[in-house]
Amino acid sequence: MISEAVVDLSRLQFAMTAMYHFLFVPLTLGLAFLLAIMESVYVMTGKQVYKDMVKFWGKLFGINFALGVTTGLTMEFQFGTNWAYYSHYVGDIFGAPLAIEGLMAFFLESTFIGLFFFGWDRLSKVQHLVVTWLVALGSNLSALWILIANGWMQNPVGAEFNYQTMRMELVDFGALIFNPVAQVKFVHTVAAGYVTGSIFVLAISSYYLLKKRDLGFARRSFAIASAFGLASILSVIVLGDESGYEIGDVQKTKLAAIEAEWETHPAPAGFTLFGLPNQEEMRTDYEVKIPWALGLIATRSLDEEVKGIKDLIAEHEGRIRNGMGAYALLEQLRGGDKSAETITAFEAVKHDLGYGLLLKKYTGNVVDASEEQIKLAAQDTIPHVFSLFWSFRAMVASGFLMLALFACAFWASARKNEESKPWLLRWALLSLPLPWIAAQTGWYVAEHGRQPWSIGEVLPTHLSASSLTTGDVWGSLIALVAFYSLLLVIEMYLMIKFARLGPSSLHTGRYHFERQAAAQSAQA
Amino acid sequence: MFDYETLKLVWWVLIGVLLIGFALTDGFDMGAMALMPFVGKTDNERRAAINTIAPHWDGNQVWFITAGGALFAAWPMVYAVAFSGLYWAMLLVLFALFCRPVGFDYRSKLENQQWRSAWDWALFVGGAAPALLFGVAFGNLFLGLPFRLDELMRSTYEGSFFALLHPFALLAGVVSLSMLCAHGGAWLMMRTDAELHQRSRKATQLCALVFLLAFAGAGAWLALGIQGFSLVGGFSDLGAALNPLNKQVSLDNSGWLANYAQYPWTRIAPLAGLAGGLLALLGALFNRGGVAFLGSSLAIVGTICTAGFALFPFVFPSSLDPASSLTMWDAVSSYKTLGIMLVVAGIFVPLILLYTLWCYTRMWGRVTNQTIESNPHGLY
Numbered sequence: 064m065i066s067e068a069v070v071d072l073s074r075l076q077f078a079m080t081a082m083y084h085f086l087f088v089p090l091t092l093g094l095a096f097l098l099a100i101m102e103s104v105y106v107m108t109g110k111q112v113y114k115d116m117v118k119f120w121g122k123l124f125g126i127n128f129a130l131g132v133t134t135g136l137t138m139e140f141q142f143g144t145n146w147a148y149y150s151h152y153v154g155d156i157f158g159a160p161l162a163i164e165g166l167m168a169f170f171l172e173s174t175f176i177g178l179f180f181f182g183w184d185r186l187s188k189v190q191h192l193v194v195t196w197l198v199a200l201g202s203n204l205s206a207l208w209i210l211i212a213n214g215w216m217q218n219p220v221g222a223e224f225n226y227q228t229m230r231m232e233l234v235d236f237g238a239l240i241f242n243p244v245a246q247v248k249f250v251h252t253v254a255a256g257y258v259t260g261s262i263f264v265l266a267i268s269s270y271y272l273l274k275k276r277d278l279g280f281a282r283r284s285f286a287i288a289s290a291f292g293l294a295s296i297l298s299v300i301v302l303g304d305e306s307g308y309e310i311g312d313v314q315k316t317k318l319a320a321i322e323a324e325w326e327t328h329p330a331p332a333g334f335t336l337f338g339l340p341n342q343e344e345m346r347t348d349y350e351v352k353i354p355w356a357l358g359l360i361a362t363r364s365l366d367e368e369v370k371g372i373k374d375l376i377a378e379h380e381g382r383i384r385n386g387m388g389a390y391a392l393l394e395q396l397r398g399g400d401k402s403a404e405t406i407t408a409f410e411a412v413k414h415d416l417g418y419g420l421l422l423k424k425y426t427g428n429v430v431d432a433s434e435e436q437i438k439l440a441a442q443d444t445i446p447h448v449f450s451l452f453w454s455f456r457a458m459v460a461s462g463f464l465m466l467a468l469f470a471c472a473f474w475a476s477a478r479k480n481e482e483s484k485p486w487l488l489r490w491a492l493l494s495l496p497l498p499w500i501a502a503q504t505g506w507y508v509a510e511h512g513r514q515p516w517s518i519g520e521v522l523p524t525h526l527s528a529s530s531l532t533t534g535d536v537w538g539s540l541i542a543l544v545a546f547y548s549l550l551l552v553i554e555m556y557l558m559i560k561f562a563r564l565g566p567s568s569l570h571t572g573r574y575h576f577e578r579q580a581a582a583q584s585a586q587a
Numbered sequence: 588m589f590d591y592e593t594l595k596l597v598w599w600v601l602i603g604v605l606l607i608g609f610a611l612t613d614g615f616d617m618g619a620m621a622l623m624p625f626v627g628k629t630d631n632e633r634r635a636a637i638n639t640i641a642p643h644w645d646g647n648q649v650w651f652i653t654a655g656g657a658l659f660a661a662w663p664m665v666y667a668v669a670f671s672g673l674y675w676a677m678l679l680v681l682f683a684l685f686c687r688p689v690g691f692d693y694r695s696k697l698e699n700q701q702w703r704s705a706w707d708w709a710l711f712v713g714g715a716a717p718a719l720l721f722g723v724a725f726g727n728l729f730l731g732l733p734f735r736l737d738e739l740m741r742s743t744y745e746g747s748f749f750a751l752l753h754p755f756a757l758l759a760g761v762v763s764l765s766m767l768c769a770h771g772g773a774w775l776m777m778r779t780d781a782e783l784h785q786r787s788r789k790a791t792q793l794c795a796l797v798f799l800l801a802f803a804g805a806g807a808w809l810a811l812g813i814q815g816f817s818l819v820g821g822f823s824d825l826g827a828a829l830n831p832l833n834k835q836v837s838l839d840n841s842g843w844l845a846n847y848a849q850y851p852w853t854r855i856a857p858l859a860g861l862a863g864g865l866l867a868l869l870g871a872l873f874n875r876g877g878v879a880f881l882g883s884s885l886a887i888v889g890t891i892c893t894a895g896f897a898l899f900p901f902v903f904p905s906s907l908d909p910a911s912s913l914t915m916w917d918a919v920s921s922y923k924t925l926g927i928m929l930v931v932a933g934i935f936v937p938l939i940l941l942y943t944l945w946c947y948t949r950m951w952g953r954v955t956n957q958t959i960e961s962n963p964h965g966l967y
Contacts, residue, residue: 129692132645133685139655143670144677148741150670154663155920159928162660165653166935173649174943177642178950181966185949225921228828229740230663232921397738529671530743539678546682550689557696570964 065528067424072536073145073528076543078510080137082503083547087131089502092206092253093260093295094124095199098179099192100287106192112280115573117195118183119566120264120284125180126557130550132173137543145536149517149527156222156233157212164208172201206253214245217314217513219521224413226396231521244314247305248509254298255505258465259498261292265472266495267562269488272481276575280566285481289472296466303462314519317512319372320448321455323347327371331355340448345373372445379418380441386419388412390429417521424525446514454504454511461501468494592826594925598661599902599915601932603895605657609650610767610887612943615880616644618771618794620687620714621764624707626775626786633707634695634966635954639778641967642950644691646943648684660928664740664831664918665903672734672744676720676751683716695967718767719760725894726759726805727751729813729843731906736832745907755808761801766890769794769867770883776876780955784876791871791879798886799864806857809897815842816904816912829917836909843897853896860889 098117105113139161142150150158175197182191215222221238222231233239265288271281318324323340324332325347331354338350370378392409393416421443422429425436432440468490475481481488513519517527561568567576589597619640627633640647659666670677686709694706730753733746772791776784821834847853866882869875898904903913919925959966 125692126696129688132648132688136652136681136684139652140670140677140681142659143655143666144674145671147667147671150659150663150667151740151742154659154666155924158656158658158660158663158666158920159924162653162656162928163931165649165656166931166939169649169652170646170935170939170943174643174646174939174946176645178946181638181642182949183965225828227830228921229830233924233927236923236927529667529674530741531671531674535674539674542678542682546685550685553689553693557693561696568964 065525065530066533067525068533069531069536070525070528072533072540073531074524076145076536076540077141079540080134080141080543080547081510082506083551084131084134084138085502085506086499086551087127087134088206089252089256089259089498090127090263091124091131092202092256093258094120094127094263095195095202095260096257097260097264097287097291098124099196099199100291101284102192102195104287106188111573112283115566115569115571116280116284118569119280121179122561122568123263123267123558126554126561128176130554133550134547144539145529145531146517146527147529149522151230152522152527153219153222153231153518156215156219156231156239159233159236160208160212160215160239164205164212168201168203168205168208170201172198172205175201203253206256207249210249210252211240211242211245213509214242214248215239216516216518217248217509218242218244219518222521224416224521226393226409226413229397231518247302251299251302251305254295254302255498255502257295258292258299259502261288261295261469262465262491262494262498264288265292265468266492269481269491270562271565273485273488273492277565277567278482280574282476282479282482285472286476289469289476292465293469293473296462296469300462300466303459314512315370316372316375316444317446317451317508319370319375320446320451320512321508322369323350323448323452324369324371325373327368327374329368332369335452338452340452342445342448372448376441376445379444380437382415382418383421383437383440385412385415386417387422387429387432388419389416390419394430417516417518417523420526421515421523423523443515446512451508451512454507458501458504458508461497461504465494465497465501588926589929590826591828591922591925594922594929595825595915595919597929598919598925599895599899601929602654602657602661603891604936605650605654607888607891609647609654610891611770611884612647612650613644614718614767614887615771615774615883616640616647616687617714617718618767618769619775620710620771621718621768622771622775622787622790623714624711626772626783626790628782628786630700630703631956631959632779632783633703634959635779635783635956636775637691637694637710638954638959638966639775641691642946644687646946648687651684657928657932661920661925662902662913662915662918663920665913668734668736668742668744668913668918669903672732672742672746673724673751674744675748676724679748680717680720683713683720686710686713691967714771715764715768719764722760722763723751723756725763726756727753728894728898728901728904729759729809729815730755731816731904731909731912733907734905734911735908736911738832740831742911755805755813758801758805758808762798762805762890765794765798765801766864766883766886769798769864769871770880770887773867773870773876773879773883776871776874777880778876778953780953788871788874788876791883792868795864795868795871795879795883795886799861799868802857802860802864802886802890806893809843813843814838814840815844815897816901816909817842817845818900818914821910822916825916828921831913831917832910834910834912834914834917836912838909846896846899850896856889856892856896858889860886860893863887863889 098121101113102117175194178194179198220242221235223234225232264284268281268284271277322335325345333352333354334356336351336353338347340347389412395405419429421440422432422436426432471487475484475487515523517524567574623633623636627636690706690710694703734742734744736742769791772787772794775787816836819835819837822829863882863886867879870879870882900914900916901912902915905911
């Protein structure tokens with residue numbers, strides 16, 4: 064058995080590297096699309112300012128992209144280094160979307176990004192525009208495939224356990240790709256990326272407008288960002304709601320934990336707006352509820368119930384007992400008894416094998432687990448309610464704040480009076496962290512809400528880790544935190560420096576600081 | 588389409604193709620950056636060297652990422668056992684590679700000389716360290732790695748990072764480092780001019796010479812001093828789903844060379860390695876960048892094939908428990924996954940080659956002092 068410390072440290076390392084990676088990814092997704100839109104306007108109108116916009120926002124895009132690539136490398140190899148048993152157990156399915164992501168998306172994005180930066184003088188206008196669109200397409204496709212992989216972790220469809228190879232194997236590729244969880248997640252996530260890009264451009268343009276410099280440049284950037292942002296935030300919210308519907312169907316435990324639904328209430332369930340969930344005692348203090356809302360979101364009906372945590376634990380306990388039987392049969396099969404009866408008996412219960420494996424945390428010998436161990440394992444099937452409850456609400460609140468901002472910004476930009484509304488500009492500038500708060504809390508909900516599973520109801524997280532020592536994982540964790548922090552400081556320094564400098568950093572002579580310098584030298 | 592046995596063989600070839608694709612493309616990025624601080628004396632020369640690969644390094648790096656993904660998809664056991672076992676070696680490679688994306692993009696964003704020089708050394712590490720470590724890892728495959736599989740297919744690894752630094756493995760590291768540096772040097776010969784070109788030419792000569800000696804030396808060592816593995820039985824049907832623990836492996840001295848004796852055509856691989864190294868050396872001596880690059884490319888293909896042919900059918904041998912060794916017969920994905928991934932690769936690899944080639948032709952030409960000075964803010 065692997066020590067619990069190794070599992071916890073490996074989880075911490077994965078969470079840290081993934082969340083860090085996702086500081087850069089959404090901005091890449093959103094900016095790539097915005098750059099493609101800006102360049103399309105340039106090619107259609109022929110106005111130089113749009114080309115300058117592509118080049119300037121492209122410079123900031125590049126600073127961000129470099130760290131996205133750097134931190135992405137870790138993600139591709141960390142399953143092998145730290146989650147070796149996971150890689151063996153589900154590699155037959157999970158590896159495929161990762162490899163396809165490389166072949167279909169990364170190559171496209173990464174091959175053309177060089178031409179995006181350095182091909183301005185070597186390509187025709189239209190060719191360069193096509194290159195920019197291909198970069199945007201590549202980054203979006205990579206999101207598609209990685210979310211197909213992630214969606215499968217949440218809802219492992221199209222796969223069967225094979226006792227001979229002791230792993231999950233692919234049986235239906237179509238089910239893997241058209242996994243409803245993956246499809247909804249994809250649109251929700253890329254739209255969240257577009258929102259991130261839009262807020263980024265909106266906030267920094269607002270800064271120039273507040274400083275009253277490079278107005279034409281800033282106004283146009285503001286207009287594109289507010290329109291694209293409004294459309295995107297609407298899709299995020301609608302798809303987020305759709306996401307609620309999907310998890311209501313396949314991940315009842317996650318839903319119950321997010322909502323701190325301890326009991327199964329008669330349909331339709333109410334939505335808890337505020338409360339302090341107490342997992343020890345299984346109740347929520349000081350709760351404020353909106354009647355019916357949760358039932359509507361999660362089941363799209365008024366008569367289906369949303370199952371509560373207490374009932375789920377009882378249900379899971381039954382599945383754990385069933386899983387013990389499955390494990391006993393698996394041992395027989397692996398031991399050489401391959402009679403038709405054993406195989407049939409195993410096939411009938413193998414969908415609960417994962418629940419049996421939950422006991423591995425407490426005993427090497429699953430078959431003889433004690434009553435107490437079974438109870439403990441059943442308790443483990445509920446993730447940490449308080450943090451999920453509040454992360455989810457932080458995400459939703461950020462989303463609605465951004466909706467209000469984009470609506471006002473779009474309205475002001477359509478009436479061409481955003482410059483006379485300093486409150487709006489300041490609000491936009493202060494909103495810069497919101498999409499990141501929403502993305503990080505959203506991923507926390509998605510991934511912590513899946514615990515104790517690495518693959519939903521198939522493979523427990525504590526079994527998935529590599530057989531490493533705590534020293535190994537402490538060492539890599541500290542090294543990664545140190546190196547990543549250093550890189551983040553450098554990145555922020557460059558980002559702020561160039562954002563402050565604005566389009567003057569292009570050295571075209573057309574923008575604020577260079578004109579100021581030219582005017583001063585003319586005076587002298 | 589294919590039966591399972593054939594598919595397994597096809598994927599062994601495909602993984603090799605991806606590795607070769609990686610070494611041919613990202614190989615000159617790594618080689619050029621490993622040489623950059625030495626062949627580039629002035630800031631403009633270093634920028635010229637960097638800008639020869641600026642539009643391409645990211646696309647090239649995807650060969651590495653895709654090889655990792657393909658390993659995960661096609662040989663999940665190898666992906667799992669190798670990367671967790673070689674934990675610190677893998678992390679060192681990753682940390683070295685971290686230096687590249689940021690190094691390229693951030694280096695010339697500030698005028699400060701200390702800033703730039705720090706990034707130059709970061710780029711040097713990002714090029715040289717992986718080039719060396721990949722060779723060390725390959726060398727260790729011939730020695731076997733200390734891991735074993737239990738009944739549930741969980742692997743435990745009982746070695747340390749320092750145990751990987753066996754003299755033979757270090758020699759293999761020299762082979763790969765000198766090979767990729769010769770490749771990078773030949774690339775710089777083709778893409779730069781003046782003193783930078785001349786220094787790259789000297790570096791290519793030196794690296795090609797070191798490669799030839801090290802490659803021949805490693806071959807002799809392999810023949811004389813290293814115990815090989817051979818698969819002697821246990822698998823009745825190679826086209827079935829196999830449990831790695833059911834095979835019988837014997838350790839005998841002709842093991843790693845047995846394939847060359849049994850299938851004489853495979854000897855073309857080491858010959859190509861030597862001929863490539865020689866061609867690279869001659870190309871550099873006679874100042875023909877294109878010829879040198881062709882030579883270093885041939886050396887790369889020859890060297891990787893030499894290792895692959897010698898090890899076949901093993902891909903990750905175990906010194907601790909030879910039966911736990913992973914082979915291309917028993918460490919593979921299911922028939923269905925291999926088939927689907929073959930179709931995907933069949934469609935996308937040719938497409939990738941086409942658009943990559945288009946990008947190279949668009950950006951072709953020498954990067955000179957003049958190029959840098961005429962566009963100081965638009966280039967890396």
